[in-house]
Amino acid sequence: MSTARELPVVGPALDRVDGPAKTAGQARYPSDFDAPGQAHGALVQSTIAAGRITGIDTSAAEAAPGVLAVFTHLNVPPLPRGPMTGLGVSPPAPLRDDRILHHGQHVALVVAETREQATAAARLVRVGYASVEPVLDLDDPRATTVDDPWGLDSERGDVEAGLAASAVRVEATYTTPDNTNNPLGLFSTLAAWDGDRLTVHDATQWPSMVRETLAHVFGVPETSVRVLSPYLGGGFGAGLRAWPHVILAVHAARELRRPVKLVLTRPQMFTSVGHRPKGVQHVRLGASADGRLLAIEHRGRSLLAAEDDDYEPFAAGSAVAYACPNVLTRDQQVRANVPAPVSMRAPAHAQGGFALESAMDELAQALELDPLELRLRNVADVHPALGLPWTSNALRECYAVGAERFGWSRRPARPRSQRDGHWLVGQAMAGVSYPWYQAPSLARATVTADGHAVVGGSGMDIGTGTYTVLTQLSARLLGLPPERVRLELGDSDLPKAPQAGGSGLTGALGSAVHDACTKLLDAFLDLVRDDPASPLRGSAPEDVLAADGGIRRRDDADRSETYDAILARHGRRELSADGSSTPARPAELGMAPAGAFGAHFVEVKVDEDLGLVRVSRLTTVIDGGRILNEKTARSQIIGGAIGGIGMALFEDTITDPVSGRIANATFGDYLVPVHADIPAMDVTFVGEPDRASPLGTKGVGEVGLVGVAAAIANAVHHATGIRVRSLPITLDALL
Amino acid sequence: MTFTPEVPPAAPDSHPGVAGTTTAFTVNGTPRSVAADTRVTLLDALRDLLALTGTKKGCDQGACGACTVHVDGRRVLACLTLLAQCEGREVTTIEGLSRDGRPHPMQEAFVRHDGFQCGYCTPGQIMSAVALLREDRARTDKDIREFMSGNLCRCAAYPNIVAAIRDVAQRGGVDADL
Incomplete structure (x- = not known):
């Protein structure tokens, strides 16, 4: 065999x-498909963040050329919420009632013969609102909170005792903003009913889940529903849910007895298909004089939608990142009048890794110890919580190979000690321990x-x-x-x-x-x-x-x-x-299933006068277990790392603090990395096939992103002496 | 890179209740005459009326480059161009790049260098890249990065895209026979 x-x-x-x-x-991507006789949908979205709809006048829209129907909460029957999925609850059903829970909530769907007619008629829908002051802030005293939302809070040893015994302690607060997944492909749904049989071309990362959801919501057998997504214009997590607009398109197609195609606009992509939620993290670290970690405390808080859930345990990763006898992690979510967050490439670890690996750099500085040496002295050679050997772990090799390729030994210890003309130059690094999931x-x-x-x-x-x-x-x-x-x-x-x-x-x-x-x-x-x-x-x-x-x-x-x-x-x-x-099951294996490990080494240049930050070099070494194809795997790491550059330097979804409206919901205003932002990148794979599966792979789709933001922030500190603990790192923080 | 063709006179209605016009132009070497609502963009006309879905819509606001096509040999954002502006023009889309059934050298280079992941921005990246060579703006990696920066890739295949363009440029540019 x-x-x-x-x-x-x-x-x-x-x-x-x-x-x-x-x-x-x-x-052919979902929006590339058409069905004979299809009609086109256009969404109308709420212009307030909290309150009620007091009236909707659809008469002008209904009278507009080509319009077939206008769906609102007044004429859509209550649709059941989708079922529990492998990643949590389904989003609330659309057009449930007159309540507004966030700015940009769908309040009507206009369906017309052509796209232009639907778009024009959607502007004619008049909605009256009774507005109340929205909850938009993590610290709003009116907000309800959810403690330990996933049961992942952890504690081992005694953190206070560990801190008390530590020769050196650091404590800092880190903030990360809302980021928007923004896959380049506009999400779209083409729904066609044939009797009780439903065919849907949907922008989904999870066709079987959308099938189960649509069968549940529309009361037909799963075998009657076919969901197709052979190609997708990216998702980064946005395609992991059957969103309200999907349900609406399917409902409209059933009511009108003809296929309906609904393509979101770019601004609607900011409010309709999730985002990486903003948060605050507080980290305390303690170490012995020789750089052994004696205490890790990591507390995270993130924003959550008013009536939806999201998996975002910022702190959980810190429980297993290093060998440390005393660890406490706590996560809390704060409900607000914001669009539903969703997993965005490396959910929780993108943010958690920024805080932990920034704090490790601060600890190294306090210890006057090389940041790489600090990591090496605290590598978890067995799973820190389970005490079991890893099914594979080449993190030490990631550090060693990365240091060699990057030329780490030539790095001066003192911050703000290198210069290239008017550019201040700095180098730093971060480690990654990504969790196993299957x-x-x-x-x-x-x-x-x-x-x-x-x-x-x-x-x-x-x-x-x-x-x-x-x-x-x-x-x-x-x-x-x-x-x-x-x-x-x-x-x-x-x-x-x-x-x-x-x-x-x-x-x-x-x-x-x-x-x-x-x-x-x-x-x-x-x-x-x-x-x-x-x-x-x-x-x-x-x-x-x-x-x-x-x-x-x-x-x-x-x-x-x-x-x-x-x-x-x-x-x-x-x-x-x-x-x-x-x-795999750890108990049967006698081992702890390992995710990917990695190390990032970054060089930045900071314009001394203007505060501009440029990433000039990036070396990443990944233990992804068996790599099935070096070329596609390398592309995953490059893409992830550039996602990390975006998180570090550019991406920031700005919500108006009064109205709750996203103020930069376009590609002109929400900055993502472009060609000119990206240096040559050096990616290497190390390690052995993982022992948790016959295939031996570990998955490399997300590990490339985690820690990059910290490595960049650490490099900015090394270049300038300025520690930035709030993302993105923009020039105002460096002037 | 600004392209502002004259707007032709309005033609008879093609859609009930709204103004329509008929536009005669050339698409991938084939003369076409398209009757449409005057609000129809070149992008929507290509995708919805001519079934050329290789050209992608990423923002519909001229900010992502996914809809880049060539109009009279210059790169243009099809989402910011009305169909009616294309009267008498020659439009080339990703579907029109191959020669005698063989892929364009740039298409082959993108495959060889893995210059894409999800592939959604790829037609726009390739159309921009082909024009870049014609514009003689691919002499250095820095130039390539600068003059390709209107084409976003959210999967971030950027280093591989630059490698693909550099490869074609070094092999003789637009005339490369790979």
Whole structure:
């Protein structure tokens, strides 16, 4: 049997299999689909943040050319809220009642024959409001709070005693603003009913969840609902929920008995599909004189929508980041009149890593110890909470290789000691311990009579390279060239696979594909078990391997047979096998499942007169377990790290403190990194295949982002002597 | 890079209740005549009326570059261009870049260098990159970064995009035969 264990640690850099389609404009994204007879929707959104609708006048809109219907809370029946999902509750149903809970809440959907007619008519809807003062601030005394929202608060040892015993202590408060996911693809939904059958092209990272939600909300069997998302213009977490606009489009299509297409505008993308919520974190660290951590206390607070949930445990990661006997983590959420937050690439860890790794830099400074040396003295060689060995951990190697590649030894210890003309220059670093996550998955593998394979599951490729790496994996396991393997993804009719999120899809779906391919070879061996015409008859799985478009004996390369020959002789058009994977359990493994580890080394230049910050070098070293494709994995790390640069220097969703309106809800005003902001980047993979799964991968979609903001803030300190504890780092903080 | 063609005279109504106009122009070498609402942008006309969905809508506000196409050989944001402004013009979209069924060298270089992830901004990046070579603004990495900065990539494939453009530039630019 061919197994994943025979794969290289770092897989070949195969070009993306969907590359030709994407570069030719032939890959079809949700908004690229149309249905015959479709109507177009346009949303009307609340212009207050809290209060009630006192009246809606839709008469002018209804009389406008081409308008088919205007949906408001007055004519939409109460729709059930979607079900609990693997990532928490569903968003509240749209147009429930006259209450306004945030600025930009959907208050009407106008549907017309054309996009232009719908957009024009939406401006004619007149809404009267009775406004009350909204809760918008973390410190508003009227706000309700949720303590320990996920049961992840942790405590070991005695932090106060640890601090008391420490030779050096640091204590600081760090703030992070709202960031908006802003995938480049505008989210869209095309909903078409055929009787009780519903087909939806939706901008989702999780087709099976949207199917379950729509079946639940509209009272039809799951088998009647098909959700398609074969390509998606990014998501970064925004596609992890069945948002109210999706429900509205499906409802309108059912009421009007014709397909409805709804494409959000860019400003609507700021209020309709989530964001990374703002927060405040307070960190206390204590260490012995030789730099051993004796206490970590990390308390986080973040904003939450009035009637929705979000997973954002800022502090939880600090419980397992370092070997430290005394640890306390506490998280709290504060309900406010804000749009619903959602996971945004590396939820919680993006913010938590900024606070912890900034504080570690401050501790190193207080100890007069090299920041890298401080990390090395506190590496958690076993899981700090479980006390179990990791299934893999090459964090020390990340530090060593990164330091070497970056030239860390040449870094002067003293801040503000390097200069390049009018630029002040600084170098710093940060470490990352990303948590392990995996969900159950199914997959199917089929070999057809022409000797090709079709492999798939309902998970989708958000751009990480899922099509490509699973093609490579399947080809290797089945002994086929990659061009004879076709991946089917992003379709809820396929075997149920989890979301593209949490850095977990490759591990989950890849392991299921591994299982399916293994079982498919078994099925072929079953077929020829008593076949006198087969040179493989009587072979056991361990006797054979997959190669050259078929199966051959390990002990005799001449005893082999191709899949198409076997299928032809047995009169079969194809042979399929279903596979599955389940998350590892620490107790069974006797080990703690590890996520990815990493180290970032950054150089910045700060204009002494203007306060401009430029990232001039970035070296990142990642232990991601087995890397299936060096090229696509490197792109994940680059993309994550640049997301970190955006978080550090640019991204800031600004909410007007009086009205609750987002003041910069465009790409002209909400700054994201552009070409000119990005230096050459150095990415290296280290480590070994992880022992938690046969595949040995750990997921690299998010680890590249975590810690980058801290590394940049630390480098700004090294360049200027100014410690910035509030993101983004803008020039006003440096003048 | 500003492009301001003359607005042609209004043509008869094509949509009930709103002004319409018919625009005759060339798309990827093929003459087209499109009757549409006067409010229709070049972007929506390409996508909705001509089924050329390779050109993407990322903001509809001229801020992301995903809708970059060539009009008379110059890069233009199709979301800020009305269809009616294109009377008599030659429009090239991502679907029109291939030569004799072969991908353009820039398309191949983007694949080779992994100059994209989700792929949504990619048609716009490629159209900008092809024009960049024509504009002779790809002499250094710094120039490439500067003059590609109107094309956002939220997956942030930026270093790989720069590598792809540099590769094509070094192999002979727009005339490269890879």
